[in-house]
Amino acid sequence: MKPASFGYVRAESLEEALDALRQHGPEARIIAGGQSLMPMLNMRLTKPAMLVDVMRIAALKEPHVEKGALVVPAGVRQAILLERPKLADDLPLLASALPWVGHIQTRARGTLCGSVAHADPSAEIPLCLVALEGEVRLRARRKARRITAEAFFTGMMVTEKADDEMIEAIAYPLRRRGTGYSFAEVGRRHGDFAIVACAAVVDSARMRLAIGGVADRPTARDFPHLDGSALDDALNAFAWDLGAGDDLHATARYRRDLVRSLGRRVLEDAAKVTKGETNREAAPCRS
Amino acid sequence: MPQLDAKGRHAVAFTLNGRPAAVEVETRTLLTDALRHGLGATGTHVGCEHGVCGACTVSIDGVPARACLTLAVGIEGCAIRTVEGLAPEPGRLGSLQAAFRRHHALQCGFCTAGILVSLDAYLALRPSPSRREITEVVGGHLCRCTGYAPIIEAALEAAAELRGEGPALAPSENAHA
Numbered sequence: 001m002k003p004a005s006f007g008y009v010r011a012e013s014l015e016e017a018l019d020a021l022r023q024h025g026p027e028a029r030i031i032a033g034g035q036s037l038m039p040m041l042n043m044r045l046t047k048p049a050m051l052v053d054v055m056r057i058a059a060l061k062e063p064h065v066e067k068g069a070l071v072v073p074a075g076v077r078q079a080i081l082l083e084r085p086k087l088a089d090d091l092p093l094l095a096s097a098l099p100w101v102g103h104i105q106t107r108a109r110g111t112l113c114g115s116v117a118h119a120d121p122s123a124e125i126p127l128c129l130v131a132l133e134g135e136v137r138l139r140a141r142r143k144a145r146r147i148t149a150e151a152f153f154t155g156m157m158v159t160e161k162a163d164d165e166m167i168e169a170i171a172y173p174l175r176r177r178g179t180g181y182s183f184a185e186v187g188r189r190h191g192d193f194a195i196v197a198c199a200a201v202v203d204s205a206r207m208r209l210a211i212g213g214v215a216d217r218p219t220a221r222d223f224p225h226l227d228g229s230a231l232d233d234a235l236n237a238f239a240w241d242l243g244a245g246d247d248l249h250a251t252a253r254y255r256r257d258l259v260r261s262l263g264r265r266v267l268e269d270a271a272k273v274t275k276g277e278t279n280r281e282a283a284p285c286r287s
Numbered sequence: 288m289p290q291l292d293a294k295g296r297h298a299v300a301f302t303l304n305g306r307p308a309a310v311e312v313e314t315r316t317l318l319t320d321a322l323r324h325g326l327g328a329t330g331t332h333v334g335c336e337h338g339v340c341g342a343c344t345v346s347i348d349g350v351p352a353r354a355c356l357t358l359a360v361g362i363e364g365c366a367i368r369t370v371e372g373l374a375p376e377p378g379r380l381g382s383l384q385a386a387f388r389r390h391h392a393l394q395c396g397f398c399t400a401g402i403l404v405s406l407d408a409y410l411a412l413r414p415s416p417s418r419r420e421i422t423e424v425v426g427g428h429l430c431r432c433t434g435y436a437p438i439i440e441a442a443l444e445a446a447a448e449l450r451g452e453g454p455a456l457a458p459s460e461n462a463h464a
């Protein structure tokens with residue numbers, strides 16, 4: 001199908017984009033790479049009166065390291081970040097997960113911030129942001145605020161972002177010494193939406209597991225160091241608490257099974273680093 | 288700041304297969320429709336129109352992208368390459384196209400334009416791809432005829448030929464021709 005009509009602003013600066021948002025309020029949507037919004041427009045699931053294109057804003061193009069975090073502004077495409085030479089060193093979790101985002105033909109255009117704004121509960125980029133306890137940097141014409149990823153996602157494709165705000169950047173905390181990271185996903189085909197995606201972060205104090213594709217938003221839980229049947233029980237409780245549902249692609253029961261088995265696998269893999277072993281990190285399992 | 292109204296028609300200028308092109312579109316016009324209806328460049332196909340099938344893939348500034356997920360007004364000043372730009376001259380196939388023909392890498396051909404453009408852009412960036420890389424690239428396309436195996440063989444053979452390795456068969460010397 002074709003999109004309904006809309007006005008279009010090609011913003012050349014952040015101020016121009018924010019002015020347009022303030023002027024048009026709930027009628028306006030930011031468009032960056034378009035890989036989430038364009039399908040919604042084509043299917044007329046959304047009909048904004050005004051699109052504000054932010055891809056020509058030079059100031060939003062450069063990822064940079066700032067106070068122990070990689071800051072990824074709104075104009076950074078997934079393929080550009082994936083080619084960053086130190087990505088696997090700085091952010092092993094994101095380096096493992098990004099190849100699972102769509103296909104090269106969509107990563108070439110899609111942005112990281114766009115995926116976060118879209119807030120699909122099965123998307124890998126928001127999942128990694130929650131797993132790593134990153135933050136979302138929101139900007140409106142007169143105010144700026146930073147909010148944790150966990151507080152940002154409030155439901156199925158619903159976020160904390162107000163109508164006059166845009167995501168200026170997201171920030172992923174860099175790899176910490178002695179911390180292990182691991183990612184795995186099961187989908188019908190590579191590049192499809194995840195049925196279940198798992199991201200683990202393990203250090204000497206705790207094990208953190210974030211799950212995508214099950215609840216209405218990416219959801220993380222911290223566990224003390226557990227193994228054996230204690231870990232099974234903890235994962236089982238987590239799996240039930242996520243409130244899985246049946247859909248076309250998988251049953252709730254299969255999803256819970258994946259949380260238990262794949263969740264355990266990534267936690268054990270990430271934990272290897274805390275024991276001084278190397279884990280598989282940048283080589284995600286191709287289940 | 289350029290602001291374009293919803294109902295009017297707006298001029299967009301870009302290059303198409305190396306030549307300057309201009310087309311008048313609405314803000315909501317997809318790049319697929321701008322190419323096909325606006326410019327008559329019907330080599331780029333339209334399948335699902337929501338980014339899933341890959342039939343519409345074109346190269347934008349050297350990288351393969353879904354034309355159906357691209358607004359025509361967004362490509363002002365970009366370099367677009369489509370399947371029409373692959374052959375060196377009328378009546379001659381490019382290396383990738385010739386390899387597709389040798390390997391029977393197409394049947395109905397609906398998916399072919401998009402796959403050729405994806406592979407062409409990929410091989411320009413990475414001349415020595417592994418089989419797995421090619422499989423990933425082709426994984427961004429749906430083909431309901433071939434089963435993909437001949438497409439992957441054709442891509443690997445074309446890559447070798449473009450690197451100057453192995454005997455390059457002209458289509459006429461092909462046993463199947």
Ligand code: FES
Pocket residue numbers: 332333334335336337338339340341342343344353354355356
């Ligand atoms: S028509 Fe564009 S991906 Fe299917």
Ligand code: FES
Pocket residue numbers: 392393394395396397398399429430431432433
């Ligand atoms: S050749 Fe028919 S869909 Fe690919």
